[in-house]
Amino acid sequence: MELFVNQVLAGIATGAIYACMALAVVMIYQAIDHLNFAQGEMAMFSTFIAWQLIQWGVPYWIAFVLTLAISFAGGIIIERLLFKPLAHAPILTHVAGFIALFAIINSVAGLTWDFTIKQFPSPFGSRPFLGSQLISTHQAGMIGVTLVLLLMLYGFFRFTRIGLAMRAAASLPESARLVGINVGWMIALGWGMASAIGAIAGMLIAPVVFLEPNMMGGILLYGFASAVLGGLSSPFGAVIGGFLVGIFENLVGTYIPGVGNELKLPIALALIVTVLVVKPNGLFGRTVVQRV
C-alpha cells in the first residue's frame, strides 16, 4: 500500500511535467488547429536562453521575464517567416515544416551549448514538500504554476475579446475574417503565446530532468498524449490528462508483472488510444454537436 501511495505521488510529480507541456500543446492547438511537432524544441531553446542569461549574471526572475518576452517574440517571428508563406500549402507540408524546424533548433542548440547536461535553478528549491520526500518543493511549485497558468488561460479565452477572436480564427478562419478579425495576426499571436507557455514549461521542467538539447524528445510525446487524452479543446482536460498519464504510467510499471516495466510507455499509449476510440474528443473535450 505504501508503494502504491508512493507511486501515485511520484506519478503526480512526473505528471506535472506532462501537464505543463500539455498546456502549451493545447495553446498552439487553439491557435492553429493542429499540433506543432517542434514545440518541445522551441521550449528547450527558450530554456537555454534563460540559462544563458542566468550564466551572465541576470537574476532568476528577470531572466524569467526576459525569456518569456523573447520566446513570445520568437514564436511570432517563426510564424511570420516560416508558416505564413505556407498558409495555402497542404497541411502535411506544414507538418514537414515542423520537422524542419525541429531539426534546425535541435542542431543549433547542440552547437551553441553542446550536449552535456546543465543544471537549471529552481525558484522553489528542492526540499521535501510538507514533509513528503516524494514531492519536492519544486514539484509542488510546478503544479502551482501550472494551475495558475491554467486559470489565466481559461480567463483569457473565456472572458477577453482577443481570446474569443483567437478561438474564432482557429475554428473557422473564413467566418472570422467576415466579422473583421485579422486571422493572420491571431495565428501569429497564438504562436507567440504557445511559445511563451512552452518557455515556462521548459524552465519548470529543466530543474527536474536537466537541461540539454534532447531534453524534450520524450516529454513532447507525453505532452501530446496528455493533451489528447484530456481533450485538445480543453486546457483543464490537458492538465488533468497530464497527471493521469503520470500516475497511470507508474502504476503500469509497478504492478503489471513481467513486461509492465519494459513496456510502460506502449501500454500507457495503448490505453490512451482506447480512451480515444471510446471518447474521440478526449475525456474533457467538448463534444461537437453538429446538425446538418
Place this chain on the structure above:
Amino acid sequence: MSTIQETVAPAAAARVTIRRSVSTIAQIVVLLLLLATPLFVKNFVIFQLTMWLVYAIAIMALNLLTGGSGQFSLGQSAFYALGAYTSAILMEHADVNYVLTLPASALVCFVAGVLFGLPALRLSGVYLALATFALATAMPQLLKLGVFESWTGGVQGLVVTKPDAPFHLPISQDMWLYYFTLLVTLLIYAASVNLLNSRTGRAMMAIRDNEIAASALGVNLPLYKTLAFGISAAFTGIAGALGAIVVQFVAPDGYTIQLAIAIFLGMVVGGVGWLPGSLAGSAFIVFVPNVAENISKGLSGAVFGALLIVVIFVVPHGARQVALYGEALAKKFLKNN
C-alpha cells in the same frame, strides 16, 4: 490532417494524348536509367541506389494510405521493422530462402496493419497522428523485449547473411540485390497503380475526398479503411525485409521514430498521392543528409532542416509540382514543333 486535396488542373480531352505520351516517354527514360545506372558505378553506389529503392517502396506504401484513403500515419517505421525482423528471423533461424521471406513479411505486416487499422477507424487527424506516432515509439521497445530475445537478439539485433546472385550469374551480390529490389519495386508500383484504378482504389479515394458522401454511395467505410492500412503495411513490410537483406543487419535502433519521420518527409517531398514522386522523395531522404553533412558537420541537422524548408517553400506540393511544370514545358515544346 485527414483530407488531402491536391488540385490538379483537369486536363481537357484533347490534351490527354499529349499528356499520356509525355508521361510514357518519361516513364521509359526513368526505367532505362534505373536499369543501366548500376553498370557504370561503384558497388557502394549500387548499395546506395538499392537503399533508395527500398525507401521508395516504403514511401509508395505510405502514399497508398495517405494519398489513396486520406488516412495519415507517422508509424510506418513499425511495419518496416516488423517486415525486417520477420525476414531476418526466417532467414537466420529457419533457413528460409530470402525470396520467400518477402511474402511472409508482407503477410505478417498485412495482419498487423489490419489489426492496427481497426481501432484507427475511429480516429482521424491529430488523433490518428498520435496513435501512429505511439506505434512507432512502441515498436523498438517491443523488439527489445526479453521474452522474444531468443528470436530477435534483443538489443543486440540480428546479423543477416547476404544472398549471392542465383544461377551462378557473374555479377556481384550488390548488383544482384539491386536488380532484385528493382524488380520488387516495379511489381509493387504496378500493383499500386492497378489498385488505385480498381474498384477498391476508387472506393478508397472516394473516402479520401468525402467520407460521408462515400458512405452514402454505399462504400463500406470500415472495410476499405482497414484494407488500406493492411495493404500499406504489407508493402512497407516488404520494404523492411528488403532493407534487412541489403543492410545485413536488424536492430531495434534501426527502426526508431526517425525512420517513420523520414518516410513521411519522403512522401511530402515527392508529392502526396503521386506514386512516381516516391522515387524523388526517397532520393531526398537518402542523399540530402549526405549533402547536409558535407556543408557542415556540427550543423548538419540545421542544414537538412533548411534544405527541407527551401523545398517546401519552392514546391509545397512536392515533386509532383515539378513534374507538372515539366509536363507543361514538354507540351509547349511538342506543340511548337
Place this chain on the structure above:
Amino acid sequence: MSSLLEIEDLRAYYGQVQALHGLQFSLEDGSVTTLLGANGAGKTTTLRAICNMIRSTGNIRFDGKPLAGRSTEDIVKLGIAHVPQGRGTFTRMTVEENLQLGAMTRRDSRGIADDVERMYDHFPKLRERSDQQAGTLSGGEQQMLAVARALMLRPRLMLLDEPSFGLAPLVVRDLFAILARINRDDKVTILVVEQNAQLALAIAGQAYVIETGRIVMAGEASAVADNEDIRKSYLGY
C-alpha cells in the same frame, strides 16, 4: 438618393477559370436589392468579390471609397456585413459568443451590450439558447443567429447569400419579414442573393439577373417580376 456601393467591370477568377465577366451595378443607400440567377451563375462569386475573398479585377467603391487592395477584415470594418452561404456559424461557441464576435470591430462595450439585448428582442429564440453551443441550434435558428451576428457589426450594407437555403417555408417567411424590418428601422442597405426569387422580389426594390457571369437584366423588382422569361425561369409560373 446616392449610391452606397458601385461596381464597375468586375471580373473574378477561380484559378484559371473566369467566373465573372465584367459586372456593372450599383446599390442605392437604404435599398434592398436582389441578385437572381441559376446555380453557378456567379451570384456567390459576386458577393465574395465584394469582400475580396477571391481574386478579382475592376472597380468596387463603397461609400465613395475604393475597396481594391483592402483585406477582407478591413472591408468588414468599413461596415459591410456578409452572411455567407452555410451561415458561417461558429458552431463550437455559444450563441452569446457568436453575437459578441459579430461586434469584433467595435470598441463601445456599452453599445455592444445594448445591441445583444436588441438582437434577443428581434429573435427571442436566441435568448432562450444564449448559453448553448451554436452547433446545437436548428437550421432556422442558425440562420437567425447569422443575421443577428451580422447586425452586431452595425453595418451599413448587409450581404446575404441564400438565406432561405434549407429552411422550412414558414421560417423563411419570418426571416424575410425581419429583413424588411431591419432595412426599414435600421436603415441597413441589403443585397440578397436568392434562389427563392419570389420572396426576394417581394421585399426588394431593385433586382438584377445574372447568367454565366454577366448581368442579363436589371430594373425595378416589380418590373423584373413581371417579365415573362423571368417568370418562367425563376418563378415557375
Place this chain on the structure above:
Amino acid sequence: MNFRSTVSGLSAALAAVVIASGSAQAQKQYDTGATDTGIKIGNIMPYSGPASAYGVIGKIEAAYFAMINEQGGINGRKIEFISYDDGYSPPKAVEQARKLVESDEVLLVFSPLGTPSNSAIQKYMNAKKVPQLFVATGATKFGEAKTFPWTMGWQPPYQSEGKIYAKYLLANKPDAKVAIMYQNDDFGKDLLKGFHDGLGEKGSIIVAEDSYEVAEPSIDSHIVKLKASGADTFVSITTPKFAAQAIKKVAELGWKPTYFQSNVGASVGSVMKPAGFENGQDVMSASYAKDGADPQWDNDEGMKKFYAFLAKYAPDANRTDASVVYGYGEAQTVAQVLKQAGDTLTRENIMKQAANLKDFVPDTLLPGVKINTSPTDFYPIEQLQMIRFKGEKWEPFGPIISGEVRD
C-alpha cells in the same frame, strides 16, 4: 567546418630524405589509403540524431589529427581524417562504411561509434579485411579476435566493469541487498551481465532490477520502486542525464545506499556537478581515465598536454565533457599504432601493430592504467580503478584492477 584535412604536397626536403634512404624505400609496403605522403583514416559518428551528444568525439579526433599534421605527421605522412555522419542509424552506418572503404578508399576505419552501428558494419569490414579499429563502444563483442580479426575495441568492456563492481561488493559487503537500475539497451544489458557473472552463485543478493528507456523524461518512479525493495546497495547503470537524475533523486528520497555509478555516467562536470556535489558524496565508480573537470589533474603532465591541445586546436570544446577526453585518448592510441607500423602501411600490419601495443599510456589514462594487446587479446584497456566521490572530485582507492572478460 571541413573535416577533410587536405593532403599537403610532399616537401622537397622530405622527398630528398626518402630518395636518399634506398633501403627504407625497399621495405615500404602500402595498401589502399596509404602513400608516401599520407594516410587516409575513415570514421563514422552520430553528428545528427538521438546520439548527437557523442559527435564531439569525432570533432576532437579531427582536431587531434590536425595537430599531428601540423607537427609533421606520422613518420612524415599527413593524416587525412574523413568522418561521416550516420545519425546513429545502422543502415546509414553501412552506407557510410562502404563509402569510406569503396569510394574514399581509406586504409582503416577508426573509432566508429555505437554498438548498433558497429554491429551493422562488423561483418562487412571483416569480409573486406579492412581494420575496424578502436570502436567507440564498450560492448564485449568487439574484442573477439578469433571470429572477427579485423575488429578491435578500445575502452574497457562494459562486462569487465560490471564484474569489478560485483567483486568489490563480494569482498566488502557480501550480505548486501542490491537494487539495480539499468538502461534498456546494449550498454545496460552488457554491464548488467558482467555484474551477474561477477556475482556468480551469489546472485541472490540482488533483490530488485528495473530497466528504463532513454525516451523516459524522468526516472523517479524506478527509484521509488527500487527503494521500496528494501535494498541497501544501489547499482546505477546509466548514461549522464539519468545518472544525474538518479543521484539527485536518491538523495531527495533520503535513501542512503552503497552507491555504484557506471563509468559512462560518472563525469564530474556533466553528472556530479548538475546532480549536486552534496548529493553525490561517497558514490563509487570505476574508472580508467582522468576527468577533465577534476582539479586534481591540473598539474598532471599528461593532462597539461591535453589542456594545451584543447586550447589550441579545439577552443570551443567543453573539457568537462567525458567524450572530449575520450576522443583524445583514442586518437593518441591510433597514432601510436600508425607509428609502430612504420612504412609497412598494409591493413594486415595495422591490425598486427594494434594487437602489439605494450604498456602504452595515453596522456589521459589514470596513473597505472596501461594499454596492452596481443593477437589473442583485442581488449586494449582492461584495467580499472575504483573511485569514490569526495568533496568535488573522484578519489581513486584500492589497486588497479584487471577485469579481463574471460577469467
